[in-house]
Amino acid sequence: MAHNHDHDPSHAHEHGHDTQSASEQAMLEQAQAKLRSLFAGMPHEVPLYLFASRDREDVFAKAARDVLAAIQKFTSKITVEEHDLLGEIAKKWNVEHSPTMLFDPDIYHIRWQGAPLGEEGRTLVEALTMMGYKTSRLSRESQEILAKIQSKRDIKLFVSSTCPYCPQQAVNALKAAVGKPDLVSLEIVDIQANPELAAKYAAKGVPMTFANDKLIAQGAQPEELFMLSLEKLEPQTYFIPETEATEITTDLVIVGGGPAGLTAGIYASRSGLQAVVVERNALGGQMALTPVVENYPGLTQVGGKTLVDIMVQHALEYVRIFPGEEVVDIQQQGLFVIQTSRRRFKTKAVLLATGASHKKLGIPGESRLSGRGVSYCSTCDGPLFKGKKVIQVGGGNSAVTEALHLKSIGVDVTLVHRRDTLRAQDYLAKNLFASEIPILWDTRVKEIRGEKSVEEVVLDNKKSQMTETLSVNGVFIAIGYEPAVELAVKIGVALTPDGYINKDDYHRTNVPGIYSAGDVEGGYKQIVTAAGQGAGAAMTIFEDLINPYWKRQNDTPVEKSS
Ligand SMILES: Cc1cc2nc3c(=O)[nH]c(=O)nc-3n(C[C@H](O)[C@H](O)[C@H](O)COP(=O)(O)OP(=O)(O)OC[C@H]3O[C@@H](n4cnc5c(N)ncnc54)[C@H](O)[C@@H]3O)c2cc1C
Numbered sequence: 260m261a262h263n264h265d266h267d268p269s270h271a272h273e274h275g276h277d278t279q280s281a282s283e284q285a286m287l288e289q290a291q292a293k294l295r296s297l298f299a300g301m302p303h304e305v306p307l308y309l310f311a312s313r314d315r316e317d318v319f320a321k322a323a324r325d326v327l328a329a330i331q332k333f334t335s336k337i338t339v340e341e342h343d344l345l346g347e348i349a350k351k352w353n354v355e356h357s358p359t360m361l362f363d364p365d366i367y368h369i370r371w372q373g374a375p376l377g378e379e380g381r382t383l384v385e386a387l388t389m390m391g392y393k394t395s396r397l398s399r400e401s402q403e404i405l406a407k408i409q410s411k412r413d414i415k416l417f418v419s420s421t422c423p424y425c426p427q428q429a430v431n432a433l434k435a436a437v438g439k440p441d442l443v444s445l446e447i448v449d450i451q452a453n454p455e456l457a458a459k460y461a462a463k464g465v466p467m468t469f470a471n472d473k474l475i476a477q478g479a480q481p482e483e484l485f486m487l488s489l490e491k492l493e494p495q496t497y498f499i500p501e502t503e504a505t506e507i508t509t510d511l512v513i514v515g516g517g518p519a520g521l522t523a524g525i526y527a528s529r530s531g532l533q534a535v536v537v538e539r540n541a542l543g544g545q546m547a548l549t550p551v552v553e554n555y556p557g558l559t560q561v562g563g564k565t566l567v568d569i570m571v572q573h574a575l576e577y578v579r580i581f582p583g584e585e586v587v588d589i590q591q592q593g594l595f596v597i598q599t600s601r602r603r604f605k606t607k608a609v610l611l612a613t614g615a616s617h618k619k620l621g622i623p624g625e626s627r628l629s630g631r632g633v634s635y636c637s638t639c640d641g642p643l644f645k646g647k648k649v650i651q652v653g654g655g656n657s658a659v660t661e662a663l664h665l666k667s668i669g670v671d672v673t674l675v676h677r678r679d680t681l682r683a684q685d686y687l688a689k690n691l692f693a694s695e696i697p698i699l700w701d702t703r704v705k706e707i708r709g710e711k712s713v714e715e716v717v718l719d720n721k722k723s724q725m726t727e728t729l730s731v732n733g734v735f736i737a738i739g740y741e742p743a744v745e746l747a748v749k750i751g752v753a754l755t756p757d758g759y760i761n762k763d764d765y766h767r768t769n770v771p772g773i774y775s776a777g778d779v780e781g782g783y784k785q786i787v788t789a790a791g792q793g794a795g796a797a798m799t800i801f802e803d804l805i806n807p808y809w810k811r812q813n814d815t816p817v818e819k820s821s
Contacts (some may be wrong), residue, residue, distance in 0.1 A: 285606045291333070292386065298334035301391030306365075309341045310349050311358035315496035317454040323358040325534040326383070336391055342409050343761070347410020356453055363390050367440050369433065373449025374457070377420030395438035397482070400500050404486040405439050412489055414445045415469040417462035424479040428466040431485035443489075461790065499580055499684030505602045509533045511800055512597050512606040513578075514586045518786045519777025519793035520612035521570045524578030526797035527610075532804065534578050534797075537599055539585035544614050545778070545784055551702040554639065555786050589750045595772060608800050609748065611752070611760060612793060613743035615778035620736060624707030632713025632733045637661035638785065640733075645669045649733035650716060652676075652704055655723070657737040659683040659691050665735065666694050672735075673697045675704060675718065707734055742779045757781055766796035771809035774800055 277403070309327055311320035327339045342348040344357055352361055360371040367390065375383035389395060397405065416432050418425035429447055436445035450457035450465060460469060468476040468488070475488040483498040511527050513520045516538030527534035541547055549563030558566065574580065581599070585720075588598040589609060597604040617635035619625060625633055634640040638661075646669060651662040654676035660683075665672040674691070679700045681688045699718065705726070706717040715728045742759050744752075753761040753769045759781030762791075766774045776796040777789035 266352040284335060295383075295714050295771065296690075297388060298336050298391065301334075301336045301388065303336075303393055304393050305337050305387055305390045306363050307337060307339045307387075308348065308352070308361040308364060309339055309358065310344050310354045310356075310360075311341065312344055314357075315740075317357055318554055319374045319449070320358040321359065322376055326375050326380075327360075330383075330387070334436070337387055342543050348569050356456075358452070362386060363524075366390075367436060368444030369436050369447075370445070371449075372446040373418075373447070373452030375704045378426055379418060379420050379429070379449070381426040382418075382433070385426070385430050386433050389433055393437075395434040397434050397438050397486075400483045400498070401486045402438070403501070404483065404490050405435060405443075408439065408442055408490050410442065410472050412443045412492075413446060413472075414443065414489070415460065415472075417450050417457055417460065417465050417467045419450050419465045422465045425466045427479040428468060428476070428485065431480060431482050432468065433652040434482065435486065435489055439795075450728055497572050497575060499575070499582060507535065507604065508600065508605040509535050509596075509758040510606065510804060511535070511608045511610060511797075512537060512595070512604045513610045513612055514597075515544065515612035515614055515743075515777070515779075516542040516571075516580060516582060517612060517614050517789060518546055519614070519779075519796075520544075520573040520610070520795035522790040523610050523612060523776055523797040524574045524793075525576075526794045527800060528577035528627070530797065530801040532797075532801055535572065535604065536578055536580045537584050537586050537597075537604070537631060538580065538582045539600075540583070542571050542580065542582050545616070545772065546570075546628075549639065549786075552639070552786060553642070564707065588745060589746060589773075591750075591770075591772075607804055608774065610766075610778045610793075610796055610800065611747055611768075611773065611775045612789075612796075613746065613779045614789075615740045615742040615759075615784065617736065618741055620704060620738065622704060622706055624709070624713075624738075625734075628707055628709055628713050628734075631711065632709060632731075633707060634733060634735050635737065636784075637735050637737075640735075641665050641668050641670060644733045647671065647732040648730070649673075649735055650675045650699075650704070650729070650731055653733045653739075654678055654680075655682045655737070655739065656684055656687060657739070659687045661735055661737045662696050663687075663690055663694060664710075673699060674731075675699045675702050677701065677703050677721070704734070740778070740784070742781070744779060747773075747775070747779070755781060765799040766792065767799065767803075767808075771807075 311323055330337055331339055352364055356372050358374060362369040412705060414432050417431060432445050435443045448456055450462055466479055470489050470492055473492050476494055484495055486664040487498055489497045510532040511534040513523050513536045516536050520536050524534050524536045546563050547567050551560060551564055552566055553560050585600045586597055590596045594605045641664060648671045650673050651658055652675050662672050662674045674696055701721040702721045704716050705719045707713060708715045711735055713732060715730045716734060717728050719726050739754050747760050751770055752773060755761045760768060760775040760779050762768050762775045762780055766776055768775055774796045778784045
């Protein structure tokens with residue numbers, strides 16, 4: 260039968276023997292011998308089912324048949340049974356598309372829609388040997404992540420024969436399906452062989468990985484990152500290996516993985532210090548709660564979570580990070596001994612970058628509509644409300660400053676204060692009165708209402724006992740901060756009258772060897788200022804560790820280098 264090779268994918272990589280040089284022939288024979296011995300060593304047989312149409316137009320069906328026939332010439336360990344697409348077996352395994360291959364389907368849930376051509380040849384060999392040797396070859400870290408998966412994961416991986424990155428991702432997926440056959444199933448889909456399914460998932464770039472119909476990765480990933488994405492069912496951008504070490508000695512422990520702590524980690528490590536960052540929750544601090552950041556230089560508009568990923572990836576180039584680990588105690592015994600929820604650190608210096616959180620009103624609607632009209636930061640979100648009506652809640656310095664800021668950028672703002680006098684500094688109060696911003700005195704916000712975003716507030720007047728609703732687009736709340744200072748207080752670090760860490764211009768606290776940076780110091784509470792303070796503190800710590808100011812006779816501040 261004559262073949263048109265231009266349209267036959269099974270011949271895409273075929274060379275004519277007449278044009279094959281002797282050295283190419285030798286290489287081919289070497290590769291075949293290697294493959295033969297690899298298959299010969301397999302302790303288990305791998306039954307493979309092929310469902311492929313006999314339609315001459317179905318070039319992928321023919322190619323799949325040819326590839327499997329070629330493999331069978333190398334080994335008897337792989338048995339191929341071809342079944343009718345309309346037959347009982349196809350029905351039993353729910354196969355409808357030609358060509359489809361099932362690998363040892365009584366044990367594994369691995370199906371391949373397409374023909375293992377071109378780059379995918381590598382994937383096929385990996386799949387067969389993984390099953391033939393009954394080993395997933397997972398790293399210890401990957402095994403640990405996979406062990407955490409307790410419910411079903413149905414992976415759909417879109418690939419193509421010309422994509423050099425696809426085999427890496429396919430092997431990751433195979434390792435998961437072979438390593439956990441009870442819960443993980445895998446469907447490899449060649450986008451050319453099944454364009455309808457690719458279109459359904461909008462899979463235009465390969466490799467593209469879905470699990471339980473959620474996109475978990477675009478492109479190829481390192482193995483551990485793949486397993487993490489599979490576990491979390493969302494794309495992951497970094498993997499931090501866990502360690503069982505119960506004690507770690509270092510130069511600097513940074514408490515807090517927000518922008519201040521992460522930046523300090525980069526600066527400290529780059530200056531030659533051994534530093535670690537310990538974070539009790541997810542990394543990024545308040546940044547991770549920020550839907551969109553529009554005032555971090557260099558990034559016109561960036562999602563808070565994306566900025567966290569960028570910063571964490573950068574920091575991981577330099578500094579060890581321990582997420583999900585809370586610092587619970589600090590003692591000074593020559594070195595500082597830091598007890599976390601998981602281990603002990605011994606360190607020469609400690610940087611407290613523990614941040615702060617906004618005080619909440621604690622009223623109905625506040626949490627639900629946070630980020631949807633409820634905001635704690637006019638500098639951050641004010642521009643989104645230009646020309647719109649909002650209330651600013653509070654009567655202290657922050658609330659008045661924020662109300663003035665909102666007015667100055669063209670927001671229609673009303674101040675709502677629960678007392679009849681402001682607690683703000685005089686000059687701020689004067690500016691507020693001069694600005695003609697309306698003020699609702701003796702008024703509490705009882706409820707914030709709205710379907711998808713803020714629509715109205717319910718206000719209660721203490722004096723008149725009247726309740727009214729006011730239509731607004733936004734509610735800005737500035738009723739104070741709660742700096743995270745429990746640890747600082749425990750180790751004798753002095754606080755300011757406002758409750759923030761009291762430090763000098765170089766971020767030194769009253770306890771030698773203990774420093775602070777970021778929102779926990781008070782002042783401007785922004786990502787860029789926290790990062791700047793983290794950098795400054797790390798530079799001071801480096802200089803102090805090589806020339807401790809507390810041991811010097813004349814305790815003058817260190818000469819700062821630029
Ligand atoms: C909703 C929202 C929107 C914002 N929008 C913007 C914006 O658009 N632009 C902008 O510039 N700023 C914005 N900010 C402010 C900005 O996020 C903060 O100023 C900044 O994150 C402060 O950084 P930090 O590192 O000092 O503290 P944080 O970000 O608060 O990080 C401190 C970290 O320390 C950890 N920690 C505390 N105690 C311990 C302990 N004992 N052990 C281990 N870890 C500990 C905490 O879990 C936390 O992750 C916003 C804040 C919020 C809440």
